[in-house]
Amino acid sequence: MLSRRKLLKRLGALPLVGGLMGSGISVSSAMAANTEVAPKRNLVQELGLRSFVNAAGTYTAMTASLMPKEVMEAINYASRHYVMLDEVQDKVGERIAALCHAEAATVTAGCWSAMVLGTAGVLTGKDRDKIRQLPNLEGMKSEVIVQKSHNVGYVHAITNTGVKVVEVETAAEVDRAVNDKTAMMWFLNYQAPDGKINHEEWVALGKKHGIPTMIDMAADVPPVENLWKYNDMGFDLVCVSGGKAIKGPQSAGILMGRKDLIEAARLSAPPRGGTIGRGMKVNKEEILGMYVALDEYIKKDHDKEWKEWEEKVAYVAGEVEKIDGVTTDVSVPPIANHTPYLKISWDDSIQLTREQMQEKLRLGEPSIEVISGGDQAISMTVFMLRPKEEKIVAKRIVEELRIAKV
Ligand SMILES: *Cc1c(COP(=O)(O)O)cnc(C)c1O
Numbered sequence: 001m002l003s004r005r006k007l008l009k010r011l012g013a014l015p016l017v018g019g020l021m022g023s024g025i026s027v028s029s030a031m032a033a034n035t036e037v038a039p040k041r042n043l044v045q046e047l048g049l050r051s052f053v054n055a056a057g058t059y060t061a062m063t064a065s066l067m068p069k070e071v072m073e074a075i076n077y078a079s080r081h082y083v084m085l086d087e088v089q090d091k092v093g094e095r096i097a098a099l100c101h102a103e104a105a106t107v108t109a110g111c112w113s114a115m116v117l118g119t120a121g122v123l124t125g126k127d128r129d130k131i132r133q134l135p136n137l138e139g140m141k142s143e144v145i146v147q148k149s150h151n152v153g154y155v156h157a158i159t160n161t162g163v164k165v166v167e168v169e170t171a172a173e174v175d176r177a178v179n180d181k182t183a184m185m186w187f188l189n190y191q192a193p194d195g196k197i198n199h200e201e202w203v204a205l206g207k208k209h210g211i212p213t214m215i216d217m218a219a220d221v222p223p224v225e226n227l228w229k230y231n232d233m234g235f236d237l238v239c240v241s242g243g244k245a246i247k248g249p250q251s252a253g254i255l256m257g258r259k260d261l262i263e264a265a266r267l268s269a270p271p272r273g274g275t276i277g278r279g280m281k282v283n284k285e286e287i288l289g290m291y292v293a294l295d296e297y298i299k300k301d302h303d304k305e306w307k308e309w310e311e312k313v314a315y316v317a318g319e320v321e322k323i324d325g326v327t328t329d330v331s332v333p334p335i336a337n338h339t340p341y342l343k344i345s346w347d348d349s350i351q352l353t354r355e356q357m358q359e360k361l362r363l364g365e366p367s368i369e370v371i372s373g374g375d376q377a378i379s380m381t382v383f384m385l386r387p388k389e390e391k392i393v394a395k396r397i398v399e400e401l402r403i404a405k406v
Contacts (some may be wrong), residue, residue, distance in 0.1 A: 050367055051366075051367070052362070052366065052367035052368060052369050053366055053367065053368040053369070053385065053386075053389050053392060053393060054369055054384040054385065055368055055369060055370045055380040055381060055382065055384070055385060055389075055393050056369040056370055056371045056380065056381065056384070057337055057339075057371065057381045057383070057384060058219060058243075058244040058245055058337065058383075058384060060250075062369060063250060064241075064243045064244055064250045065243055065244060065245065065246075065247045065250070065384055066247065066384070066386070067247055067248065067249065067289065067293065068247055068293070068296060070292050070293075070296050071247065071248060071249075071289045071292050071293045071296070072289075073292075074285075074288045074289050074291070074292040075249070075285040075286075075288065075289045077288070078284045078285040078287075078288045078289070079285055081284075083284055085270065085271045085284065086266075086271065088284050088287050088288065089106055089107060089266065089287060092105075092107060092287050092288065092290070092291045093105045093106045093107070093262070095291060095295075096254060096256065096290075096291060096294060097256060099227070099228075099294060099295065099298055100227045100228045100231055100238075100254075100256055100294075101228035101231045101232055102228075102231045102238065102256035102257055103257065103258055103259040103262070104256065104257070104258070104259040104262035104263070105254055105255065105256035105257075105262065106254070106255050106256075106262055106265065106266055106269070107242070107252055107253070107254060107282050107286065107287045107290045107291070108239075108252070108253045108254065108255050108269070108280065108282065109251055109252065109253065109280040109281060109282050109286075110241060110242070110243070110250075110251055110252065110253040111216065111218035111239045111240055111241040111242075111253040111254075112154075112157045112218075112253070113157075113253060113277070113280040114239035114240070114253045114254060114255035115154075115157035115158055115186075115214065115216060115239050115255075116157050116158075116160045116161060116276065116277060116280065117255055117265040117266070117268050117269050117277050117280065118214055118237040118239060118255050118257070118261065118265050119144070119157075119158050119160075119161045119163065119183070119184060119214070120134055120161050120264075120265060120268040120275075120276060120277060121237075121261045121262070121263075121264035121265030121266075121267070121268065122183050122184045122212050122214075122237075122261060122264070123137065123140050123141060123161060123162075123163070123183055124140070124264060124267070124268065125260075125264050126263065126264050126267060128267070131267050131268055131272075131275055132274050132275070134161055134162060134268070134275070134276045135160070135161055135162030135276055136162065137161075137162045137163065140183070141163075141180075141181050141182060141183035142162070142163050142164060142181050142183065143163060143164050143165075143166045143177075143179070143181045143182050143183060144158050144159075144163045144164070144165055144166065144182075144183055144184045144185070144186050145165075145166050145168055145174060145177050145178070145182060145184070145185045145186070145211070146158075146165050146166070146167060146168070146185075146186050146188075147167070147168060147169065147187070147188075147191070147195040147196070147197055148167045148168070148169050148195075149191050149194035149195045150186070150187060150188035150191045150194075150195055151165060151167055152188065152191065154188060154216055154218075155186070155188075157216075158184075158186055158214075160276070161276065163183060163184075166182075168197075169196050170196055170197070171196075171197055171201060171205060174197070174205045174209075175205075175209075178209045178211065182209070182211055183211075183212075184211060184212050184213070184214055185202060185205065185206050185211050185212070185213045185214070186213075186214050186215075186216070187199065187202050187213060187214065187215045187216070187235070188215075188216050189215055189216060189217040189218075189220050189226075189230075189335060189336070190217075190219070190220060190335045190336035192335060193334070193335070199215075199230070199233060199235075200233065203233055203234040203235055206236070207234065212236040212237065212258070212261060213234075213235050213236050213237070214235065214236065214237040214238075214239065214257075215230050215235045215237070215238050215239065216239050217230060217238065217239065217240055218239065218240060218241040218244065218253075218336075219241060219244045219245070219336045219337055220240075220335055220336050220338070221240070221244075221245050221246060221297070221338075222245060222302065222306075222338050222339065223302070223338060224297065224298060224302050227240070227294075227298065231256060231257065235257065236257050236258045236261060237255065237256070237257040237258065237261055237262075238254075238255075238256050238257050239253065239254070239255055240253055240254045240256075241253050242254060242286075242290045242293060242294070245297075245337075245339075245383065246293050246294055246297045247293050247296075247297065248286075248289055248290040248292075248293030248294065249282075249285075249286040249289045249290060249293075251282070251286060252282055252286045252287070252289065252290040253290075254290065254294070269281075270282075309339060309340050309382050309383055310340055312382040312385065312390040313330055313340045313342045313382055314330075315390055315391075315394060316342055316344075316380070316382075316390055316393060316394040316397070317330065317342055317344075319394040319395075319397075319398055320344050320394065320397055320398055320401065322398070323346075323350075323398065323401050323402060323405065324349065324405075325346050325347040325348075325349040325350050325405070326344065326345070326346050326347075326350070326401060327344075327345050327346075328342060328343065328344050328345070329342075329343045329345070330342055330343075331343070337381070339381050339382075339383045340381070340382070341379050341380070341381055342379065342380050342381075342382075343373040343374075343377055343378075343379045344373065344377060344378050344379075344380070344397065345373065345374065345376060345377035346376050346377070346401060347376070348376075349405060349406060350376070350401055350404045350405050350406070351404050351405075351406055352376070352400065352401070352404035353375070353376065354372055354373065354374065354375060354376060354377060354378060356404075357370075357378055357397075357400060358370060358372070358378065360400045361378075361396055361397070361400065364396055364400075366392065368392070368393055368396055370393075378397075380393065
């Protein structure tokens with residue numbers, strides 16, 4: 001995923017959002033267009049919120065993804081029944097583990113919380129005193145080895161537990177860095193191409209030194225196989241976001257891997273209190289919603305869905321290319337948000353900056369979010385669009401390009 005700074009840069013400034021609310025533009029139509037039954041209470045309207053067509057992607061700031069009907073049914077169902085929190089975690093954990101080839105699994109409050117709890121489990125084991133003591137590491141291991149290129153903002157999830165990051169670049173440096181304070185070796189999947197040590201070597205180094213390995217693959221489905229690939233490869237802990245492409249609750253995620261470590265991690269999580277994880281609560285609705293989202297995600301026809309994405313991208317490209325001076329380019333990031341991206345660029349015969357284009361789409365009817373593609377270019381995805389929204393997106397982009405054509 002993008003860093004927050006890069007994301008904000010790509011989104012462009014948002015100063016006009018406030019202005020929109022007072023502008024009298026109906027902000028609810030984008031949402032209404034896809035609502036089967038009129039809501040009893042139109043909260044977008046009631047609160048003066050801006051709802052939009054998401055042609056950007058699974059950005060946390062944009063509330064990531066929309067939960068499918070099956071997930072909402074699970075959530076509504078759960079809201080009518082009491083169950084014991086640990087029991088629903090036990091049962092759902094078993095199912096998720098089986099689906100993803102892991103020994104054990106648990107639903108967490110997002111990928112971030114999976115990393116905090118997983119690290120806590122590695123540090124404390126099942127020792128109640130140590131669990132209560134975190135983030136004071138007295139008497140515990142205190143270092144986590146991370147490749148230099150992987151040492152970005154997300155590492156804060158790990159250092160939340162009190163550990164210190166030890167940076168390395170080569171396998172020889174890992175050998176030298178390991179000592180009796182080394183607790184874990186952390187790998188950030190999307191940074192793999194920038195690191196000198198690949199997944200398999202990282203796992204092998206962990207095994208050689210008897211150090212547990214953890215991988216952050218938060219936004220790295222599709223492809224669906226990634227859900228079991230890193231468990232099969234031998235990572236001891238695998239952390240995933242539930243609310244990105246899997247379309248579960250945005251505040252849910254999955255921690256999976258070695259049974260002893262998952263059991264230990266759960267001792268820092270609710271319902272237990274007096275732990276660093278007490279604030280990382282997931283309710284039964286989110287736990288069951290996460291399970292159903294994952295199950296539905298795994299079951300769906302991924303080839304068919306990919307073809308639909310390609311068709312939508314091709315449709316938008318075809319429409320905008322009808323305008324002289326407009327070119328398009330389709331690309332797929334190899335890791336993280338692995339989905340077709342359409343870059344739409346225009347030459348100087350169209351008097352419009354990228355920021356102006358984003359603003360016009362944002363303030364239009366319906367409001368549309370796309371990301372930056374460069375100076376005179378925007379970039380967009382279709383995997384978060386609701387049915388037929390590619391038509392709306394193409395139409396609006398074409399309109400603005402035509403208006404700006406000199
Ligand atoms: C989104 C993301 C996270 C945080 O995941 P949440 O599910 O929002 O807690 C962590 N790491 C990476 C690489 C991410 O993209």
